[in-house]
Amino acid sequence: MEISGKTAQAGTLESGDILITITLGEEDKGIEIELESPSQAVYGQQIYNTITGTLNDLGVRTAYVKAQDRGALDCTISARVEAAALRALKK
Amino acid sequence: MNLNTIGREVPGSIEGIGTLRPFEGAFKRIPDGVMKAPKIPCVERGxxxxxxxxxxxxxxxxxxxxxxxxxxxxxxxxxxxxxxxxxxxxxxxxxxxxxxxxxxxxxxxxxxxxxxxxxxxxxxGSVNGPIGRLASNGGLEIPVLLRSHGGRARAIEAGDxxxxxxxxxxxxxxxxxxxxxxxxxxxxxxxxxxxxxxxxxxxxxxxxxxxxxxxxxxxxxxxxxxxxxxxxxxxxxxxxxVSGTLKITRDPLRLLIAEHAARVIEASGLLEEGFSFQTGAGGISLAVAGYVKDMMKDKKIKGSFGSGGITGFFVQMLEEGMFDALLDVQSFDMDAVRSLRENQGHVEMSASYYANPHNKGCAVNQLDAVILGATQVDTKFNVNVNTESDGVLLHGIGGHMDTAAGAKLTIITTPLLRGRLPMIVDDVITVTSPGETIDVVVTERGIAVNPMRHELAERMKASRLPVVPIEKLRDEAYRISGKPENPKFTDRIIGVVEYRDGTVIDVVRQVISVS
Incomplete structure (x- = not known):
């Protein structure tokens, strides 16, 4: 994936949180997610959907997202993704 | 594949293990035959x-x-x-x-x-972390045969x-x-x-x-x-x-669960002169023991025995005269080792004496209350302690199904969620202890009483405990976390969970690892 290189981070590696590292691209090339999660087997798809949905709502179409989950709830994931994306957009 | 009475598939036989007898109910199997006898030995004099x-x-x-x-x-x-x-x-x-x-x-x-x-x-026998993971990924040709402490003693004595x-x-x-x-x-x-x-x-x-x-x-x-x-x-x-002195949890959420569990014991009417009690060595369990101890002091009652794996906390209760005896199958810490050496009332017991259902009476049958944990509980009150939410076999049974079956009051303590994972679910991945042997599930958000224990539920409500249907606890967990998907398994069986009476309560399958 071609990525222009605006990178930002939000979140922590504390239990119940998620650390999102995002690099934004400029074209419409899709969203690539690398997920590491203790609840991957039962919540993996929901976490993908939450991340993708949050980015879509912000109008982000191309991004590489590294998501290091420590059991975060959807509201937390959404907030961390939004914060990371907005930080990256400001750069 | 046949279904056992709790609806779990049990094959008729497994290569390397032999014929399997499906679980029929916690107290249904009447054994026959004779016990195994070892060869007659003889050694030279002197x-x-x-x-x-x-x-x-x-x-x-x-x-x-x-x-x-x-x-x-x-x-x-x-x-x-x-x-x-x-x-x-x-x-x-x-x-x-x-x-x-x-x-x-x-x-x-x-x-x-x-x-x-x-x-x-x-x-x-039981497996743990790395070996359980190996088994769950299909690394053993013959499935692991898991038994409880009582079930293992039974299997040896019966020749299984x-x-x-x-x-x-x-x-x-x-x-x-x-x-x-x-x-x-x-x-x-x-x-x-x-x-x-x-x-x-x-x-x-x-x-x-x-x-x-x-x-x-x-x-x-x-x-x-x-x-x-x-x-x-x-x-x-x-x-x-042996560990150093084990500590009571200071986490307010866990303390709340422990306090609820202690109040359940009080409301049950069992906390009388001669009370007998077992807990594990975990933080919540010790905290429950702490609250129970205070209640016993307040009511000026003396217990008959504490049992199971013994910790310094129980030793202290023995030495303060709050129990007549400790029945010890495993000493967890230095205080317990010292006490077994010094105190006449601290009695060593065998696994068969402790928990074997097929002898002339095991200690768990004399228990008033036991506090146990879980990796999952379902709305049928079935408890899983063997597999994690992702389906990987990570834990042994210990005395879980033995004490649950024997004690008059079996209480499961668990937070509603661990991380994001709901602890109260529609169906546990693996059944370790059947719901008919579980009386109460205590979480920080409410207490569920097994509908089969109607009178117990009435007593709790009379004591103004927050009693809720177990479905409500599940709904609350799913509301916060979302409904979990089922982890993916292959058809291959990698573990057999034997009930304490020698029947098969459930099997564990190989996981399909997620990328």
Whole structure:
């Protein structure tokens, strides 16, 4: 994936949180997610959907997202993704 | 595949294990037949049983390919014996062993090497982290056969688990094979779990780092069961054998759960003179014991006994005169080891005495209340302690299904969520203890009482405890976390969960690992 290189981070590696590292691209090339999660087997798809949905709502179409989950709830994931994306957009 | 009475699929037989008998209900199986008898032994007069090396003992015991070898876990994460024996067997070129440990710990991960090289073919006993993960990924040809502490003693006595050679890690031993666990640098306290092994195995090898003059006393494993004795430098690492004083949790959420559980006991009407009680060594369990102790003091009542794995907290209650006795199958900390040595009321018990359903009466049947944990509970009150939410087999059964079946009041304490994972679900992945043996589930968000215990629920409501239907706890968990997907499994069975009576309550399948 071609990525222009605006990178930002939000979140922590504390239990119940998620650390999102995002690099934004400029074209419409899709969203690539690398997920590491203790609840991957039962919540993996929901976490993908939450991340993708949050980015879509912000109008982000191309991004590489590294998501290091420590059991975060959807509201937390959404907030961390939004914060990371907005930080990256400001750069 | 047949369904057992709780709706779990049980195959008619499994290669390497044999015919399986489906679970019919916690108290349904009436055993028949006779108990196993070991061969009639005879030793020469006089002398001793000490052999120069473990290798000599294995040769004398007639070690062959494909034998069943048993071990016990009183040395816990400090144990050197399992690895010492298996490393030597590998070196001697033997293979296809079935091992029957009472439990395995992270220190035993060298077994993985012996599984991969074919020295170990099968495991009948509990597994833990790394070995459980290996099994869950299909690394063992024959499924792991999991048994509870009581069920394992039953299996040995009934001949279902026939042990060729039993290895006893002996913290103190004399030249004729009298053994106890309360002396020496590797002292571990009770030797309860290996007593059936010593009595029923064809050959018994004691491995000790503390040979004492004859006769050793007190005796836990008597000389009449022991064939050979081997002296080694160390049988274990003392820092891994017993822990320091275990601490009561300070987490407010867990304390709230513990307080609820204690109030459930009070409301049940069982907290009277002669009360008997068991908890585990976890933070919530100890906190419940703390609250119960205060309530006993307030009501000025004295308990009859505390049982199970014994901690310093129970020792303190014994020494303050709040219990008449402790029945100890495993001593968790230094205080428990000391107390077993010093206090007459601190009694060592065997796994069969503790929890075997097929003898003339086990201690769990005398329990008023037990506090247990869970990795999942479902709306039928079935409890899973074996597999994690992702389906990986990571834990043994311990005494869970035994105490749950025996005690008048069985309480499961669990937070509603661990991380994001709901602990109350529609269906547990693996059933360890059937719902009919579980009375109450206590979470921080409410207490669910098994509908079969109607009178108990009324008592709780009268005591103004927050009683809710278990479905409401599940809904609350799903509302916060979302409904979990089912983890993905192949059809291949990698574990069999045997109920304490020898029937099969559930099976565990190989996981499809997610990328």
């Amino acid at each position: 002398g001793d049983k000490i052999l120069p090396s473990l290798k000599d003992a294995l040769k004398e015991a007639g070690l062959r390919d494909g034998m069943t070898l048993s071990f016990h876990h009183h040395l816990r994460n400090g144990d050197y014996v399992v690895s010492m024996v298996l490393d030597l067997i590998a070196e001697m070129g033997f293979r296809d062993m079935t091992i029957a440990p009472t439990a395995l710990f992270p220190v035993h991960k060298s077994i993985i090497r012996h599984i991969e090289s074919g020295v170990v073919k099968a495991i009948q 688990l026939s042990v060729d050679i039993a290895f006893i890690a002996a913290p103190s031993c004399d030249k004729y094979g009298n053994i106890n666990g309360v002396g020496g640098s590797s002292s571990c306290g009770s030797l309860g779990y290996c007593m059936a092994d010593a009595m029923y195995a064809d050959k018994v090898i004691a491995i000790t780092d503390n040979l004492v003059p004859y006769p050793l006393y007190p005796v836990s494993i008597p000389q009449i069961y022991v064939d050979y004795i081997v002296q080694v430098d160390q049988i274990g690492d003392p820092s891994g054998i």
